[in-house]
Amino acid sequence: MNEAFIWDLDGTLLDSYDAILLGLEETYQQFDVPFHREEIKVFILRYSVKELLVQLSQAEQIPLETLNTVRAHSLREKNAHIQLMEGAREILEWGHQTGIKQFVYTHKGDNAFAILDELGISKYFVEVLTGDSGFARKPHPEAIVYLVEKYDLSQETTYYIGDRLLDAETAQAAGIKSLNLTVASSANNTHIESLLAIKEVVG
Incomplete structure (x- = not known):
């Protein structure tokens, strides 16, 4: 994949x-x-x-x-x-098993690393970028462009998964697709009802 x-x-x-x-x-x-x-x-x-x-x-x-x-x-x-969202661990494991490269880009500070460790999901991510990583904040695409270029990701098959309009706007600015828990579907974004619905979109 x-x-x-x-x-x-x-x-x-x-x-x-x-x-x-x-x-x-x-x-x-x-x-x-x-x-x-x-x-x-x-x-x-x-x-x-x-x-x-x-x-x-x-x-x-x-x-x-x-x-x-x-x-x-x-x-x-x-x-x-702080707990995992419903279906989070299952969809992360599914992504891992199917060979999907997974990253994090969040406005959360470096406190995020401790939380990911405590919840036992750090192992799923190739790289984690936080609000303390030095990139311009959303909706500026700088952090996503960095990941796309560093790991030679295809814009056509890379998805930014979020829950806010800001996340969908960031994906669009970076030229990648968006999966969003609250924003309606559009040319660039697919609305998902739950994390497990991601399997139906990209599976």
Whole structure:
């Protein structure tokens, strides 16, 4: 098989949004800032936690470095709350058994490596790129282009698998296909109802 999967993590392979929101809520509370959970969830799904904290820093005149430090400490304590999405381990094993090269590109920081190790899925990935790897953030295609070029992947048979519009936009910018858990099907993207549905698309 020539296919390659580049995986997003939060909301795609990792059932982690509750842990992320809990960590953010604690951060907001530490600085006595009201926390509107649903509004914040919508924001981070569309943009990112990094952008949320940038805006919070500006609005509340709190140094961004301070916010990031508090949030990172809280999030490390929440690692145990993070579980695999339904079907994640099975589809990763299926990809491994069928010879699909698998990678990760996530905005999550290097904390991701510890989580992947703890969940026992690090072995499935040829390379993992995080928000700390130095690439331009989504939807800029720099990180995906790097993987395509480094590993000589075919744009026609490489899929970026995610759960947000931002992920579909990143795939399109990189000239590869997209599989997405929430975005409707289009010329470049295929909507999937579950991770196991991936077998029907590329199997």
